Structure formats: structure tokens, C-alpha cells
Amino acid sequence: MTDDRFAINAQLAQMLKGGVIMDVVTPDQARMAQEAGAVAVMALERVPADIRKQGGVARMSDPGLIRGVKKAVTIPVMAKVRIGHFVEAQILEELRIDYIDESEVLTPADEECHIDKTAFSIPFVCGCRNLGEALRRVAEGAAMIRTKGEAGTGNVVEAVRHMRTVNREIRALKGLSREEIIPFAKEHGIPFELALKTRELGRLPVVNFAAGGIATPADAALMMQLGADGVFVGSGIFKASDPSKRAAAIVKAVAQFKNPAVLLEASSNLGDAMSGISLEKIPAEERLATRGW
């Protein structure tokens, strides 16, 4: 990826700011998401809640399904590949989708290396739980970051934890002198130059969305007020009783995330949210966020 290509890819993410990216499993759901005001859709075979329930190895979706979604909408289409599975990424680049998500929601293909995203022209978004993880992904070529949260739970607690962790670590970095950045970068596993850049910017050097467990308009606005540039909603929409209404309400809440009157209206009469899982009920080995490093 040339520097120019990276810049254009990071800039597409900039144009998605203030928006909601929705998981969809069929062309019909994709159309509904677009109609509700999604800025992009994530095409996949199973939403994270079902991946969690059904178990087994979760892989890149059938390109035929992704192609169907691509035909159904005019907004950008994203799709997931397994962590480290650069051949799945080559396939999706050939399919010419708009963004690849190297995602912990799928079963990792490599427990050591993530994909060298600089080897591609297509943009990547990657998950993080903290500043170090975010900047390692940027170093590998990710043009967009999302905090991971815990996908498929309908529980926003991990998304909050990850966003607060990134924010706290950036604040800590900002308070450091130049020579103090070296030990900080070492401790957090961050390339020095990116640590320096992040300190100067006072934020992640690429667009950062929140993901994982967002189920209500209030959840989405919470993540925005914590500093997210936008949100991903996965199982939260199509596992709810009235997906179309909920999708539109989340879009509305994100557009005016600081306006309580709008949030009140967006939160009212939506039907049942997905039921959700408390995090203590999920054994450590079934947590998705700990995949990747």
C-alpha cells in the first residue's frame, strides 16, 4: 500500500464518521440497514450472537453471499476475515468490497501474526482493547480502528472498558516528555514513531469506531460521548424484536449523541432489545476480545 493509498483509505473512514455500520446476513437485511441510515454494512453469514451460540470454526463468509449484499446496496460494504488469514483478505480484495475487517469475531488463523495490511490496496479495520493493540494494528497498515467490546453479547460493558482504556492511555502518553515515551512505547508494545504521533495528536491517528455489545440508542450515544467517531452494531439490530425501528433509532441517536431530547425520543417504544449476556457467564476461553494481541 502506498502512502497515498493509505491516506485515501483512512479518508473513507473519515467520511463514515458520525455513522452506524450494521452487521447483515442477507441482501434484504442490507437494504433495510441502508434504508434505516447505515453508513456501511458488514456482510457476514452469522451475526456474532449466533457464532457464539453455535460454536465451531467461524471463517470468512462465502463470497457469493457478500456479492449479493454488494448488489443490494449503494453504501460501502465491509466483510470479515480471520486474524492473520491473508489469503481470505486477498479473496475479498479481488471481490472489490470497500473495507476488510480483520476480526476477532472469526476464529483466528494465526496466533502469532496479524495480516501485513501494507501489502494490500484495500483498506482494513482492526479491533483493539487498548492503545498498544490499536497502534500495532496501525503499524501493520490498518486505516481504521474499532474498540473490540465483546461481540454478540448485547452487553456494552467491554466496549466501555476498551474505549476508556484507550482514552486513559492516550492521556498518560500526552503527559510524557520525549525521553519518557521510550519506556512507555516499550511497555505498551508501540512503535516509537506512532507513540510520538499519537502524543502530538492527542488521539488515535486514524478514525476509531466503537464495537461489541452495542444494543440500544443509549449504548451507541454512550460510546460516542466517550469519544468514538462512530459505532458498529452487530447482533444488536437483527436480534431485536423490531430491527428496522431499532436501526433507525440508533442512527438518530448517533447523529445527535449529545442531545438528550433526541436520545429520549430515539429510545422510546422500540420493542425488545436483544436479551444479552452478562460477562461473568462467559468463560475466559469463549471471550472473543482476547483473540488478537
Next chain:
Amino acid sequence: MNDDRPSLSSSLPGQPLGILALQGGVAEHEAHLERLGVPSRLVRTPADLDGLGGIILPGGESTCLSRLLVLFGLDRALRQAHAQGLPMWGTCAGAILLARENIREMPHLGLMDIAVQRNAFGAQLDSFQTTILAPLLAPEPLPVTFIRAPQIVRVGPSVRVLSQQEGYITAAEDAQCLATVFHPELTPTLAFHRHFAQRCGWVFPESVPFLDPTWTPQRWMHVHTSSD
């Protein structure tokens, strides 16, 4: 912000310019206006339109933006503001919102006699940077970025073309609206912001450049507005 650069402040202050701030590339326009010394205001409700010298409809997703315009009553408010003479500039998705005709889709605000073809180049892999010529605005080539961009495929008699590539128009204006299918706000190009601000009553000294040599891709990250 760094203070080691020449002041670009305009000589005659006009009214602040609005930026529709429901979704998309808002901070990028703020940063460009700030660089020109033009104050901006984020527009999220009809009341935010009061006292503006003009409004920018930014890039983003036009389907999302058009839905949000209706939700917050801004479609009617913008049509009304247009009827009262408020200058408007749409970049990329914003140009789609302004267009009277949207090939194979419904038009949105329909305030400018142009036809646009949405997402005319294909997927993100087809997005590109290039330089364009807009001789009525600036003597030098201007770098701009096309991101999943539309094309202007027809302009009405009231519209004048400001820039074109082979086979399609990239920038045009009528008495009240400016439409650009590319993003000058994602590049060092200040010429379009300067031009639009002038149309909104701002006057700039000759020394204000068409390109900002101090621009960086992260400039938008430094934007802090009082209204946000």
C-alpha cells in the same frame, strides 16, 4: 495550532459559515475554514441556520444524510433557507443532496439544476487523488480526492462548469449553489473554501494562497469548535 505561519485572516468579516453536522466529513471543512480565518458553526437543527452567511453540506453517505435531514426537519429548513438566498456548497454526498436529478434514484433537496450519478467510479479501490484545473478559481493545478465519488453528468442552463475531467463534470455552480464531487477538504486545496466564502460575503487579501503548504492529513484532528 502552530503559530509559525502567516495569518490568513480575511480583511472584511462576513457572517459565520454553517457546516451540516449530522454525519460525515465535518471537522475537515471546519479545519479548512479555520485556516482561512472564517468562523464556522455546526448545524444540527433548523435553528442553527439563523444568521449564517452560507452552509456547507459535507461528504458522508448521502442515503444516511438525506434520512437525517428529514428526521430533524432540516430538509424543509434548507429549502426555505435556499428560497431566502442562503449560499450552499455540497461536496461529494453534499452535491448529491443538492442535485435536482439523481440517476436511477430519487433526488433529495433538489435545489440545483444538475444531474448526478452516485458512486460513479465503483468501489473504494477505485477512489483516487488527482489534480484538477479550475481556471475561474485558481491559476494553478489543485490536488483533490475522489472517494467513492459521484459524477455530474448534466448541468442546466443556469449552471456554469468550474472544472471537468474527460467525460464528466467535477465542479459547477449557479447563482446560489456550488457543487463539487471531490473533496478539497481532504487535501491542501483552499481554493474552493476561499471561493465559497467569497460568495458568502467574505473578502480575502491577495496573499491568501490557493494551497496550504502546512496542511497535513491529520489537520482535522486538531479542530475544536465552541459549539461542539
